[in-house]
Amino acid sequence: MLNISEIIRRIRSGGYRITKAREAIITIFAKAKAPLSAGEIEKTLKGMGVHINKTTVYREVDFLKAEGVLKELSLGDNIRRYEFRTDNHHHHIICIKCNKVECIDMPECVEKEEKIVSKRSRFKIIDHSLKFYGVCPGCM
Amino acid sequence: MLNISEIIRRIRSGGYRITKAREAIITIFAKAKAPLSAGEIEKTLKGMGVHINKTTVYREVDFLKAEGVLKELSLGDNIRRYEFRTDNHHHHIICIKCNKVECIDMPECVEKEEKIVSKRSRFKIIDHSLKFYGVCPGCM
DNA sequence: CTAACTGCAAAATGTTTGCTCAATA
DNA sequence: TATTGAGCAAACATTTTGCAGTTAG
Numbered sequence: 001m002l003n004i005s006e007i008i009r010r011i012r013s014g015g016y017r018i019t020k021a022r023e024a025i026i027t028i029f030a031k032a033k034a035p036l037s038a039g040e041i042e043k044t045l046k047g048m049g050v051h052i053n054k055t056t057v058y059r060e061v062d063f064l065k066a067e068g069v070l071k072e073l074s075l076g077d078n079i080r081r082y083e084f085r086t087d088n089h090h091h092h093i094i095c096i097k098c099n100k101v102e103c104i105d106m107p108e109c110v111e112k113e114e115k116i117v118s119k120r121s122r123f124k125i126i127d128h129s130l131k132f133y134g135v136c137p138g139c140m
Numbered sequence: 141m142l143n144i145s146e147i148i149r150r151i152r153s154g155g156y157r158i159t160k161a162r163e164a165i166i167t168i169f170a171k172a173k174a175p176l177s178a179g180e181i182e183k184t185l186k187g188m189g190v191h192i193n194k195t196t197v198y199r200e201v202d203f204l205k206a207e208g209v210l211k212e213l214s215l216g217d218n219i220r221r222y223e224f225r226t227d228n229h230h231h232h233i234i235c236i237k238c239n240k241v242e243c244i245d246m247p248e249c250v251e252k253e254e255k256i257v258s259k260r261s262r263f264k265i266i267d268h269s270l271k272f273y274g275v276c277p278g279c280m
Numbered sequence: 281c282t283a284a285c286t287g288c289a290a291a292a293t294g295t296t297t298g299c300t301c302a303a304t305a
Numbered sequence: 306t307a308t309t310g311a312g313c314a315a316a317c318a319t320t321t322t323g324c325a326g327t328t329a330g
Binding site: 290291298299301 | 328
């Protein structure tokens with residue numbers, strides 16, 4: 001788990017400000033157990049009694065992504081989602097019935113596959129994304 | 141590569157018709173080397189001199205997906221793409237500079253990872269998606 | 281003939297932009 | 306008080322829907 005005050009210090013040292021919106025959104029991601037979309041962030045804020053315009057939410061996730069605080073990912077629906085950018089390499093499993101998402105820590109994965117792909121495609125591979133789809137215990 | 145006349149026979153036997161739009165779209169996918177979005181299908185049709193409304197394109201990919209002819213996938217941008225559903229399990233590599241996509245045949249992949257995920261999450265795993273991101277030879 | 285299909289316009293999502301006003305440091 | 310950030314409305318892009326008219330078989 002990333003340290004909020006460390007993040008705030010980094011943002012401040014970049015000459016940026018800590019506003020109510022920014023702090024609330026960082027806090028939400030610090031507590032989040034799964035990636036969140038802009039819409040989900042907006043709804044969570046509303047649930048917290050904080051009213052923040054959706055434009056601000058979009059701009060804020062862009063900002064936090066540029067600052068390296070958040071990482072953008074796609075779960076296969078066409079909605080952009082975000083999560084804290086952590087050092088531990090992990091992947092996701094999505095329930096095809098209730099859309100629940102869980103993160104799976106898995107360092108050193110798909111090494112064998114990456115070698116094969118690298119050799120066959122002649123691409124310089126920089127990153128990969130692995131998602132599993134299935135039925136969660138609650139939906140079985 | 142799937143056989144077009146076999147697909148057409150299957151659609152006919154389901155009580156559905158083979159229209160100009162349907163046939164043109166199936167033909168496009170038979171020739172496609174990478175997954176296509178609705179917009180790309182529309183553009184390709186236009187380039188072939190076939191004028192088909194975008195609503196029809198959207199309905200057609202839905203239909204072909206329901207018929208098991210196409211498979212929907214996401215490349216990480218938030219655009220739905222489609223490709224022929226083939227039996228050989230394959231994945232994709234995407235160039236982060238020019239967005240070129242290549243398919244990589246890779247049967248029996250991520251087996252080790254699937255076992256780990258299955259055990260930890262208690263999900264019943266049905267499918268997975270693996271994408272590599274990198275720089276293609278032409279962009280290096 | 282008739283159910284499957286098409287096109288058009290309009291709506292529904294998700295996201296971005298321009299502009300002006302507000303608030304942090 | 307200077308510059309970053311917020312809010313609003315409107316534009317945008319992709320996808321969906323309702324409905325009236327068309328066509329394959």
